[in-house]
Amino acid sequence: MDWTIEGLQRICLKMYAPEPGIGDQAFVPIFHEWIRDQALENLVLFDVADYAHVPESPGIVLVTHEASFSLDRSDGLFGLMAQRRVHGSGEAADMIATTLRHALQVAAKLEDDHRLTGKLAFDRSRVMIEANDRLHAPNTDEGYRALEPVVSTAIRAVFSDSTPRVTRVTNDPRDRLAADVRVGVTATRAP
Amino acid sequence: MAAEIDEFEAQMQLRKQLKIDEKVFAELRLRRGAYGQRYDNGHRYDGSRTQEIPFPRRGLTKGPDTEFDAPGMQRIKIPFGKMSAEQLEVLADCAEEYSNGILHITTRQDVQLHFVDIEDTPDMHRRLGAAGITTREACGNSVRNVTGCPLAGICHTELFDISPYARAEHLFLLGHPDVQDFGRKFKIAFSGCSGEGCGRAMMHDLGFVAATRVVDGRDERGFRVVVGGGLGPVPHVAKELYDFMPEARMLPVSQAIARVYARLGEKRNRAKARVKFLVAKLGIDEFRRLVDVELEALEPDARWQQWVDDAEQSHREWKPAPATSDGARPAPGFEEWTQTNVYDQRQPEFVAVTINLPLGDLTSRQARHLTDIMRRYVSDALRTTVDQNLLLRWVHRQDLVSLYNDLYDAKLALSGAGTITDVTSCPGTDTCKLGISSSRGLTAELRAGLEARNLQLDATLKDVTIKVSGCNNSCGQHHIADIGFYGSSRNVGSYKVPHFLLLLGGALEDNAGNYGLAIGAIPSKRVPETVDRLLDLYSAERENGEAFRPWVMRVGKKTIKGKLQDLMVVPSYEQDDSFYVDWHDAREYSIGDIGVGECAGEVITLTEFSLASAESKVFDASLIVDDPTATRERVLESSALAYRAMVLAALGLLKTKNPDARSDPETVFSDFERQFIDTRLFFERYIGNSEWPYFQAAHEAGGIARDRDEARRRVEEAQLFIDASHACYTRLCQAQGGGSPVLPWALASPN
Numbered sequence: 001m002d003w004t005i006e007g008l009q010r011i012c013l014k015m016y017a018p019e020p021g022i023g024d025q026a027f028v029p030i031f032h033e034w035i036r037d038q039a040l041e042n043l044v045l046f047d048v049a050d051y052a053h054v055p056e057s058p059g060i061v062l063v064t065h066e067a068s069f070s071l072d073r074s075d076g077l078f079g080l081m082a083q084r085r086v087h088g089s090g091e092a093a094d095m096i097a098t099t100l101r102h103a104l105q106v107a108a109k110l111e112d113d114h115r116l117t118g119k120l121a122f123d124r125s126r127v128m129i130e131a132n133d134r135l136h137a138p139n140t141d142e143g144y145r146a147l148e149p150v151v152s153t154a155i156r157a158v159f160s161d162s163t164p165r166v167t168r169v170t171n172d173p174r175d176r177l178a179a180d181v182r183v184g185v186t187a188t189r190a191p
Numbered sequence: 192m193a194a195e196i197d198e199f200e201a202q203m204q205l206r207k208q209l210k211i212d213e214k215v216f217a218e219l220r221l222r223r224g225a226y227g228q229r230y231d232n233g234h235r236y237d238g239s240r241t242q243e244i245p246f247p248r249r250g251l252t253k254g255p256d257t258e259f260d261a262p263g264m265q266r267i268k269i270p271f272g273k274m275s276a277e278q279l280e281v282l283a284d285c286a287e288e289y290s291n292g293i294l295h296i297t298t299r300q301d302v303q304l305h306f307v308d309i310e311d312t313p314d315m316h317r318r319l320g321a322a323g324i325t326t327r328e329a330c331g332n333s334v335r336n337v338t339g340c341p342l343a344g345i346c347h348t349e350l351f352d353i354s355p356y357a358r359a360e361h362l363f364l365l366g367h368p369d370v371q372d373f374g375r376k377f378k379i380a381f382s383g384c385s386g387e388g389c390g391r392a393m394m395h396d397l398g399f400v401a402a403t404r405v406v407d408g409r410d411e412r413g414f415r416v417v418v419g420g421g422l423g424p425v426p427h428v429a430k431e432l433y434d435f436m437p438e439a440r441m442l443p444v445s446q447a448i449a450r451v452y453a454r455l456g457e458k459r460n461r462a463k464a465r466v467k468f469l470v471a472k473l474g475i476d477e478f479r480r481l482v483d484v485e486l487e488a489l490e491p492d493a494r495w496q497q498w499v500d501d502a503e504q505s506h507r508e509w510k511p512a513p514a515t516s517d518g519a520r521p522a523p524g525f526e527e528w529t530q531t532n533v534y535d536q537r538q539p540e541f542v543a544v545t546i547n548l549p550l551g552d553l554t555s556r557q558a559r560h561l562t563d564i565m566r567r568y569v570s571d572a573l574r575t576t577v578d579q580n581l582l583l584r585w586v587h588r589q590d591l592v593s594l595y596n597d598l599y600d601a602k603l604a605l606s607g608a609g610t611i612t613d614v615t616s617c618p619g620t621d622t623c624k625l626g627i628s629s630s631r632g633l634t635a636e637l638r639a640g641l642e643a644r645n646l647q648l649d650a651t652l653k654d655v656t657i658k659v660s661g662c663n664n665s666c667g668q669h670h671i672a673d674i675g676f677y678g679s680s681r682n683v684g685s686y687k688v689p690h691f692l693l694l695l696g697g698a699l700e701d702n703a704g705n706y707g708l709a710i711g712a713i714p715s716k717r718v719p720e721t722v723d724r725l726l727d728l729y730s731a732e733r734e735n736g737e738a739f740r741p742w743v744m745r746v747g748k749k750t751i752k753g754k755l756q757d758l759m760v761v762p763s764y765e766q767d768d769s770f771y772v773d774w775h776d777a778r779e780y781s782i783g784d785i786g787v788g789e790c791a792g793e794v795i796t797l798t799e800f801s802l803a804s805a806e807s808k809v810f811d812a813s814l815i816v817d818d819p820t821a822t823r824e825r826v827l828e829s830s831a832l833a834y835r836a837m838v839l840a841a842l843g844l845l846k847t848k849n850p851d852a853r854s855d856p857e858t859v860f861s862d863f864e865r866q867f868i869d870t871r872l873f874f875e876r877y878i879g880n881s882e883w884p885y886f887q888a889a890h891e892a893g894g895i896a897r898d899r900d901e902a903r904r905r906v907e908e909a910q911l912f913i914d915a916s917h918a919c920y921t922r923l924c925q926a927q928g929g930g931s932p933v934l935p936w937a938l939a940s941p942n
Binding site: 010033035052055070086133134174 | 229235237242244291293305310549557622631632635778
């Protein structure tokens with residue numbers, strides 16, 4: 001084995017929501033406003049990218065130094081995708097936990113935005129986590145055996161009162177190693 | 192290659208320790224294809240002011256004014272667009288892991304990934320390298336991606352398949368010592384025929400157009416060689432260097448040209464450093480003489496022939512047997528799609544299929560899906576195209592329905608490829624540091640509007656081409672479209688308004704050898720309406736099935752402009768503030784991400800009057816040079832008009848300092864030099880003095896041009912000088928903390 005899961009730094013995770021029934025462009029002014037106000041804690045916000053013209057794409061993306069946050073449909077389902085961008089000093093579980101906290105912050109702020117009132121409701125009981133690094137987390141049985149405890153640790157760090165159920169996402173072997181996480185909290189908006 | 196990437200990684204570490212100068216590191220990373228991206232200077236305009244972006248290692252740079260922590264763009268060379276399934280898979284993985292899961296196809300057949308952390312680039316380069324993909328010299332002052340007609344080998348009009356030659360050229364020049372000392376980039380293109388536009392040879396620094404001749408009763412292959420073409424702010428159509436050059440001479444001739452360019456090309460003034468300026472300065476005959484001298488002096492190199500032979504051998508494409516049997520039912524849209532996206536190959540059993548990518552983008556997931564499709568139907572026969580699409584070649588006719596169904600499932604079956612709805616665009620203000628207006632935002636709007644009208648199937652309009660660039664650097668190739676736009680900015684009262692300059696009458700035919708000329712600046716938000724009106728006018732007025740360009744030439748740009756005049760007007764901010772925000776943005780518009788405040792009153796300054804007058808003069812000049820019936824005397828007169836336009840623009844700026852500035856050309860020139868050049872007021876921070884030499888040259892020539900080419904160039908240069916004057920005026924306004932400067936001599940608007 002020439003890899004170690006502890007080297008995993010690049011993470012994607014997605015929280016799903018029913019289709020909001022609004023055009024993607026509605027998110028553009030919101031994200032610009034957040035950048036202007038540097039409105040998210042522990043994140044350096046600086047750009048908005050627009051891929052709404054591409055089917056099943058990241059859609060509208062808020063770009064920060066630490067992570068990108070997109071209103072994503074890349075797997076055919078709507079949700080908030082967080083993609084950790086930079087290398088950190090912590091271990092893999094810390095990276096996942098940090099990214100999840102960031103995503104929860106973004107989700108809550110979107111839900112609270114007056115322009116989206118009643119239109120967005122993210123399901124916090126389910127998170128899809130992808131190891132966005134084929135070199136440090138290959139999409140193999142061995143890779144998943146290494147990833148699963150890391151994901152469990154991260155989830156418990158964020159949702160302290162939860163026992164997460166983690167299952168491997170069955171996907172194309174060329175795709176990224178991914179885990180579907182069910183968390184026993186549905187009502188919690190911010191842990 | 193591995194050693195080079197290791198070395199680059201080491202250089203990056205040294206830069207982090209400040210042991211390599213930032214300028215040196217910038218060129219090193221550029222030569223690895225790692226480019227800058229918007230906001231990487233650490234500042235961003237937020238709609239009301241410019242804010243500093245608090246990157247963690249603020250001050251650590253990867254180039255002048257380029258924050259190390261800011262993400263960048265990675266350009267990846269795909270020589271003549273040829274890509275295998277394995278390579279596409281690796282690109283998809285890299286886009287997912289190092290970018291945002293989007294692969295962007297460029298107008299020069301490259302792939303670009305955006306928002307890439309520089310620290311990830313060595314790993315990415317290794318992974319790409321393992322699949323036989325290089326990023327070397329994808330940017331920087333060197334030989335860029337060698338492009339070629341995507342239909343090469345299957346086309347009805349080609350003389351022979353240029354693919355092996357393009358590959359040989361790429362391999363021979365990659366990292367060659369003779370291409371390491373250029374003042375600017377150098378772009379090469381191959382075309383299999385002279386009449387079509389797919390190869391774009393005439394707009395390249397060096398173009399090879401397939402040619403044959405009979406020697407001793409046998410066909411001999413070779414090329415017509417053209418040199419000194421290029422778009423950009425001052426477009427040049429390439430000149431013929433050799434009417435026929437045998438194939439065995441292709442590489443030594445390329446090497447000799449590179450040596451002449453490296454030795455004599457401009458190095459200090461980037462705006463004049465492309466080979467087109469050298470060819471214009473020396474004249475094609477002298478340039479040819481120098482190349483011939485260089486050829487004589489070259490040490491013979493076994494690779495000259497070997498590369499061509501090897502490339503020929505390595506380029507045998509697989510002709511697949513059918514992968515499916517008859518009987519599949521097509522998914523919706525098949526008939527329409529076959530009308531626009533399917534090309535009958537020269538080989539009767541096969542077709543080529545264009546995958547129409549909106550704005551040149553596809554996701555990693557789509558790309559992976561596409562590799563499955565490739566393996567099932569065509570193996571590795573995929574090309575990127577200069578229209579920002581993908582082309583699947585060698586599709587067996589029997590497989591067409593089944594292939595369509597698979598593309599449909601992958602959301603890759605959009606019809607309208609190569610039609611009016613297939614608008615191409617550079618990245619513009621989305622990610623480019625030089626972008627002035629939102630070319631991608633506009634293009635998305637245009638595509639949606641044209642598709643809604645189903646114009647991809649309209650017999651009259653479907654072949655009209657539209658191309659959009661975010662600035663005058665022409666990455667969207669606006670000069671060679673029937674309808675071209677490039678981003679520009681105009682002051683309206685105390686605000687800046689995003690505009691696009693409209694060009695009409697370019698053409699793809701003849702290897703993109705006819706460029707459009709400017710009509711006038713249209714507010715961004717009125718561009719879709721402008722396109723609709725142009726199409727309506729063309730539909731109503733075309734005679735005997737004439738194409739768009741001949742219609743423009745017949746009716747005349749002055750007439751057309753007259754019919755668009757109302758669309759050039761910007762409503763006041765109070766009437767409609769949406770004009771003051773660019774497409775797909777939410778911020779009040781600004782250029783250069785420099786803050787803008789507001790200024791009292793709706794006023795038209797003397798400067799604005801003078802700039803408007805300059806615009807008018809240059810438009811008149813453009814009408815003359817664009818008129819094929821114009822006499823030589825008239826054409827030369829256009830140069831004088833263009834010069835006069837520059838004088839007026841300069842005078843306008845002088846009036847910001849002195850309302851009574853003298854207007855005779857000699858005084859304007861010397862005052863302008865003293866007050867705007869010596870003080871560097873005229874210079875844009877990141878571009879430098881690129882437009883000032885145009886005024887200098889025109890002044891030194893007394894406005895006189897030697898020939899039609901020079902007159903045409905002067906008109907183009909005058910337009911650029913006026914654009915730069917607008918930009919300078921905007922900066923002056925901003926420096927005063929508002930829109931139009933609050934000057935005591937400002938005149939009240941007549942409205």
